[in-house]
Amino acid sequence: MDNLYAGAVDRTLTDEQLAAKARAGDSAAMEELYLRYRQPIFRVVYRSTRNIDEAEDIVQDVFLKAFERLHTFREQSRFSTWLMRIALNLCTDRARMRHRRQVLLEREADHKLAWSHPNAPDPIEATQQSAFQEAFYTALDQLPEHHRQLIILRDLEEMDYEEIAQILGASVGAVKLRVMRARRAFKAKLEPLLRAIGELE
Amino acid sequence: MRLKHPCRTVQRWIANGANDLPSALQKHIAHCVRCQRAWRLEQVYQQGLHAARSEPIPACEVPWAAIQARRAAQGAVKHAPIWRPYAYAGGFAVALVAAWLAWLIRTPQTEAPAFAIAHAPAIHQDLSLRATEPPTAYFAPERGGRPAAPKAITSTAPQPYIVRKIQRGTRDATTRKPASRAGAEMQLAQATLAARMRTPMPPESPPRGSESSMRNSEPFAVASLPLSQYELHYGLQVEYLPIRYGTPSSETYNERNANDAIICSF
Numbered sequence: 001m002d003n004l005y006a007g008a009v010d011r012t013l014t015d016e017q018l019a020a021k022a023r024a025g026d027s028a029a030m031e032e033l034y035l036r037y038r039q040p041i042f043r044v045v046y047r048s049t050r051n052i053d054e055a056e057d058i059v060q061d062v063f064l065k066a067f068e069r070l071h072t073f074r075e076q077s078r079f080s081t082w083l084m085r086i087a088l089n090l091c092t093d094r095a096r097m098r099h100r101r102q103v104l105l106e107r108e109a110d111h112k113l114a115w116s117h118p119n120a121p122d123p124i125e126a127t128q129q130s131a132f133q134e135a136f137y138t139a140l141d142q143l144p145e146h147h148r149q150l151i152i153l154r155d156l157e158e159m160d161y162e163e164i165a166q167i168l169g170a171s172v173g174a175v176k177l178r179v180m181r182a183r184r185a186f187k188a189k190l191e192p193l194l195r196a197i198g199e200l201e
Numbered sequence: 202m203r204l205k206h207p208c209r210t211v212q213r214w215i216a217n218g219a220n221d222l223p224s225a226l227q228k229h230i231a232h233c234v235r236c237q238r239a240w241r242l243e244q245v246y247q248q249g250l251h252a253a254r255s256e257p258i259p260a261c262e263v264p265w266a267a268i269q270a271r272r273a274a275q276g277a278v279k280h281a282p283i284w285r286p287y288a289y290a291g292g293f294a295v296a297l298v299a300a301w302l303a304w305l306i307r308t309p310q311t312e313a314p315a316f317a318i319a320h321a322p323a324i325h326q327d328l329s330l331r332a333t334e335p336p337t338a339y340f341a342p343e344r345g346g347r348p349a350a351p352k353a354i355t356s357t358a359p360q361p362y363i364v365r366k367i368q369r370g371t372r373d374a375t376t377r378k379p380a381s382r383a384g385a386e387m388q389l390a391q392a393t394l395a396a397r398m399r400t401p402m403p404p405e406s407p408p409r410g411s412e413s414s415m416r417n418s419e420p421f422a423v424a425s426l427p428l429s430q431y432e433l434h435y436g437l438q439v440e441y442l443p444i445r446y447g448t449p450s451s452e453t454y455n456e457r458n459a460n461d462a463i464i465c466s467f
Contacts, residue, residue: 067268
């Protein structure tokens with residue numbers, strides 16, 4: 001019976017305690033941390049990428065990076081916040097890569113293959129989704145990454161300003177200002193799309 | 202209630218994410234097209250957010266085993282042998298030294314004419330021969346293609362020359378001054394070079410076999426090939442050829458090394 005619990009970890013331990021154990025090389029503690037934060041991280045990443053495979057890849061990268069650099073976690077912030085910061089950084093990197101790839105594709109095809117956008121919705125799915133949702137996500141995709149992350153964290157994941165400030169390493173006031181700018185930018189992108197589909201007169 | 206800046210107030214309410222507006226602002230919106238549009242956009246935005254929030258998010262199905270496998274793979278890469286970076290550094294250093302040695306070996310031992318070391322007696326006397334005879338006489342073959350034997354030279358060393366540094370555009374750069382022995386040899390080389398610049402070029406170079414035949418001949422002095430009549434520049438390439446004079450049995454015989462004669466090529 002003892003063997004069954006040999007690799008088990010106490011689930012009542014806090015994140016920081018688990019992180020300390022994981023830093024010492026405890027694989028069970030790492031697994032527990034992974035199981036705790038796999039889905040919350042995936043939610044944010046999925047909202048940013050809108051692609052399951054890519055989101056899963058990023059989640060793997062997030063945890064690999066986190067376990068690799070666990071010694072840099074100073075416990076000045078919560079483990080979840082630290083993990084979310086890694087996730088957002090990786091999302092930014094991916095978005096940058098995707099943007100570059102898209103630019104190259106468009107250059108190569110001389111804008112003739114614009115329909116083959118890697119993130120373009122599947123035609124069948126597109127017909128299923130309402131035009132309104134499509135316009136919403138199109139506008140979200142068109143936003144710069146730092147604006148998109150703020151919209152996701154604040155308006156979609158409904159995190160409070162303090163938590164966002166911790167994740168981004170900024171003051172609460174600065175985060176409020178950035179969120180306001182992000183919303184303004186988002187609406188500026190959204191408005192013509194909504195007019196095109198007749199949602200706005 | 203009358204608002205001072207109703208449009209600004211509406212904007213502030215919208216920026217704060219208000220779901221509803223007070224009645225005063227609603228009255229303003231009713232007749233302000235701009236605020237009406239902004240309010241409508243805000244409502245649609247909130248509607249879109251609500252729809253996006255309620256959208257189901259798929260579950261992350263990445264198993265812990267996948268993370269473990271990738272960690273193991275990364276660890277294998279990271280735990281490469283400790284000597285590997287040292288081996289790379291050593292290999293690089295060896296390659297660098299080898300490249301340097303190759304460069305040293307392959308680089309021709311040429312210097313600017315101003316630093317050429319010549320042997321004063323032979324060259325000086327050789328020049329004195331050249332001053333009296335046409336240059337073709339040195340290489341004119343005798344019967345059977347044998348070159349004419351040069352005149353014998355004495356072994357007494359002449360007074361060293363002090364040669365002014367050859368300036369760009371200066372053809373005659375020699376002056377006679379007393380000087381130390383070390384500088385004299387170098388400056389004599391310059392004098393030689395300058396003198397040869399003035400020597401007219403022979404119609405053709407000596408035959409190939411002339412050197413071997415000269416080796417067993419009478420006492421001789423062999424000069425270098427005639428130089429160009431063109432002006433001397435610092436960038437020119439200098440090539441050194443061996444020069445011999447005298448005979449093996451005589452006192453005057455002396456086989457010099459590669460610095461004895463100078464050929465300039467342009």
